[in-house]
Amino acid sequence: EVQLLESGGGLIQPGGSLRLSCAASGFTFSGYAINWVRQAPGKGLEWVSAISGSDSSTYYADSVKGRFTISRDNSKNTLYLQMNSLRAEDTAVYYCAKATGGSCYSSIAYWGQGTLVTVSS
Amino acid sequence: DIVMTQSPDSLAVSLGERATINCKSSQSVLYNSNNKNYLAWYQQKPGQPPKLLIYWASTRESGVPDRFSGSGSGTDFTLTISSLQAEDVAVYYCHQYYSSPFTFGPGTKVDIK
Numbered sequence A: 001e002v003q004l005l006e007s008g009g010g011l012i013q014p015g016g017s018l019r020l021s022c023a024a025s026g027f028t029f030s031g032y033a034i035n036w037v038r039q040a041p042g043k044g045l046e047w048v049s050a051i052s053g054s055d056s057s058t059y060y061a062d063s064v065k066g067r068f069t070i071s072r073d074n075s076k077n078t079l080y081l082q083m084n085s086l087r088a089e090d091t092a093v094y095y096c097a098k099a100t101g102g103s104c105y106s107s108i109a110y111w112g113q114g115t116l117v118t119v120s121s
Numbered sequence B: 001d002i003v004m005t006q007s008p009d010s011l012a013v014s015l016g017e018r019a020t021i022n023c024k025s026s027q028s029v030l031y032n033s034n035n036k037n038y039l040a041w042y043q044q045k046p047g048q049p050p051k052l053l054i055y056w057a058s059t060r061e062s063g064v065p066d067r068f069s070g071s072g073s074g075t076d077f078t079l080t081i082s083s084l085q086a087e088d089v090a091v092y093y094c095h096q097y098y099s100s101p102f103t104f105g106p107g108t109k110v111d112i113k
Helices: none
Strands: A003-007 A010-012 A018-025 A034-039 A045-051 A058-060 A068-073 A078-083 A092-099 A108-111 A115-119 B004-007 B010-013 B019-025 B039-044 B051-055 B068-073 B076-081 B090-096 B108-112
Touching (some): A003 A092, A018 A034, A018 A092, A045 A092, A045 B090, A058 A068, A108 B051, B004 B090, B039 B068, B051 B068
Parallel strands (some): B010 B108
Antiparallel strands (some): A034 A045, A068 A078, A092 A115, B004 B019, B039 B051, B090 B108
16 A cells, blocks of 8 residues: 655744655655645645656756755655755645655646645744 | 636435536646646545546446446536446535646535425
């Protein structure tokens, strides 16, 4: 059974940093691209970033480029999102989401339960 | 960036009736070399993460009831629920994975009339 367990969310002041983690199990982690998708309270889905399974190519939304860094450790079956220079508009539930294939040019097959990030003073 | 729009914003349909949701992309998401539309549909129920329904615009995900179907090509797509059930009350999102940034539509809320 595929499992994605996000952690690392919480309350952070504007300008601060946070690192999210996503522990994966139930599938061959290195074989799949993984995304971060966020959802502000009461709002729709916003794609944030993706990393491919094999060559770790990375992609970012314009709203986070230069501030967020996605990475993965295939030996630990874990995905990360380093978030710097956080803003109030980054407040959202952050979902770790497994793609249907190894390329980032794939639909999203499975989503974790999400971790809430609140940026506020 | 490819902008995804959906219509309507919300709709209410009687149980057993058809629900139709439209999605439009600001540029084509059809990749000519493999003739595939890089377009997916997701269902999100309150308090839950989204769930994949349809990928490649018209391929139903395993386990998804056959009352859900997707159609369209290029820039115009449709998700159809042929006979609405109570458990289909949710928000539905389209998603293009043709080019980065991989954008979502704003969502369509489906309720029972």
